[in-house]
Amino acid sequence: MKTKTKIIHLGRGKDLAVKAVNPSVMRASTILFKDHKTWQEYRELRKTQRVLSYGARGTETNFELEKLLCELEGGYRAHLFPTGLAALAMVLLNYASKDAHFLITDGIYGPVRTICDLFLNKIGVEVEFIKADASDVEEKIKANTKLILCESPGSILYEIIDIPKLCQIAHKNNIPVAIDSTYSSAYLSNPIKLGVDIVVIAATKYLSGHSDVVMGCVIVNEKEFKNFDKLPEALGLTTSPDDCYLVLRGMRTLAIRLKNHEENADKIVEFLQSRQEIKTIFYPKLKTHKNNEIFKRDFVGTNGMITIEFNENIKKEQAIAFVDSLKYFSIGASWGGYESLATVTTPPRTATKIDESRVFVRFHIGLEDVNDLIDDLKQAFLKIK
Template identity: 45%
Template sequence: MSSKSSSQGLATRLVKGGTSPVFEGGRAVNPPIVRASTVLFESMDALEDARHRRNNERMFTYGARGNPTGFALEDVVAQLEGGYRTRLFPTGLAAISMVFMAFVRPGDHVLIADCVYQPLRHFVDTFLRPWGIEVTYFRADGSDLAQQMRPATKLVYVECPGSLVYEMCDLPALAEIAHRHGALLVADNTWGSGMQYRPLVLGADVSVMAATKYLGGHSDVMMGTLTTTQDAWQPVATMCDAQGVAVSPDDAYLVLRGTRTLAARLAMHERHALEVAHWLVAHPAVARVYCPALADDPGHALWKRDCTGTNGLISFEFAKADPAAAARFVDSLDLFGIGASWGGFESLATVAKVANTRTCVDWSNAGPIVRLHIGLEDPRDLIDDLSQAFARIGDGL
């Protein structure tokens, strides 16, 4: 302690002490959690220089513009996605919303794949359309995209594989169509996590993910990510700064920690899910298993060409059952939690109401569909649980 600080009052020492700890030795494996709203500079010149540069460079200038813990996660996600830069958001839906606020204006036309995450449809109805942005849905496989393009089309939004039943699309072909008409291609890559699927490498301009899912991996943190090519970056950066978009450094740390085991966890999810999927394929009560990694899936060839693996998500359709049978089946499970999210270490089950989330293809004649997320439990135990659930609903099939 300096002689100057020793002469200061206790209240002053409590405020000023311990703000710059000095230690000898090595460094921590992970970056520290930097909790900060105010950021201090050595001089007014340094402050003004940082303010001048921060619109084009990533600078630590104020908490609402990001923090070093978040910056570390941004770098990891940008590498994972094969993109230029990444911004972080409090939720996956917030990242999706930013896509439209950054790139679309009243009078523009947007094309959205029929298989997208259902809350995006709610965003379309509550924000985009009331604000004068026209939206058209196209088939999940993209087969009608070229016919739907207009001079006013500014953005094409896909989710591949699609929500709930995992339709594949030919993303490079869709990118070519979009770019030929002067539109951006945006992909929801939550299923792919940057490990199994990389939309930016396949031709997309923007990729969004719910880091809440596999990147976090432990069902205890909410976050979204948005990664772009270099050409598409500036509108995102400008709009994020204008809106003060930032995430908690504690949340960023949790997701960053989750990424360290992402490859190992996904390998287990894939192995376990495929074991369960093949068991379901052979079950007499099952009409179809939805998983693009299965050889008879309609999107298998595209999955094999564009993906490097699958994850824990599979859905199955009952061969014959009354509409309430799916709910009774889920209620009969013991090891599967009942929940709408996925991507954590635990197995989950829910009823997939596909007919309610599609407008281009009629799913009303499909049997009841259950979506499973296969976690890290022993797959033999999960199969036993599924087997007893089939048996318990018995005559309902």
């Protein structure tokens, strides 16, 4: 079954003779058992299987989404979280221990640094940031390195990592590799097939696709699942079956939405290349993008994310005026929905320095008519003359 077909046909409930096309929303806190023996049996089963036992451990609606994500990513088990950041936090906490050493690539989602500062450092975990493309990973590994967390493409500047090479180095040293794969969202790339052990996706973004859900998910291979199956439940992290239903519904159009995002983004990039105000366009599909060959090898396409860097003569105040004057691009912190967004931003980096005088604007290209978007950009550029 090809990926597009999986998105449509899997995660739709039990194969009954008569059923609705979509799985039902099962809302429950208490699950009832016919007798004490059955209750005990299910408490034992839930150690290794996704079965009904208590609402906070998931209902049938949650399980259908988890099964679909596992099928798409080629994973062994999935777990759902209230947000994408909660999912990332759980990965970090799962491997945290006093005197452990973590390697994190510099292009990771910015708030991960807050988790490191507020919690990991306090319990004695040494967190070291490496280059965003992980090119220095081998020299940074220590005897006590317990986890490598990466993101490819990296946040904001879309740095590309050679994931199979990274995993080969890590596994040679018995270190699990986790990746924030929200950019690919179980469709554009399959990190587990490339060697990754743990995949994190913010379902808030492309999986939902409609900017009305916040959710995170972690998909793990069988080797790491045995190290990962207890802590989320011990901390009571769960998700609403209503939100799971919305993500399942959104995912049915994932393939055609991503294709449309990419087509619009391609045309926007073509237009931006003609603008003299722009110094650099960060878009992995461009031949000029660093490690473009790796991107073409490991990804089937791109999405709606583009970042531009203005020329040195354009100041941050002018970039703000540019964004403020846009009509069809809203200002918002998220992305992956149907709407176009634009934000003035500075990529957070630790292993490398980014001059604060550099001016970046990150775009999420939505599903509007691309000619309207281009016209909108044209009039906004007039504001920075």
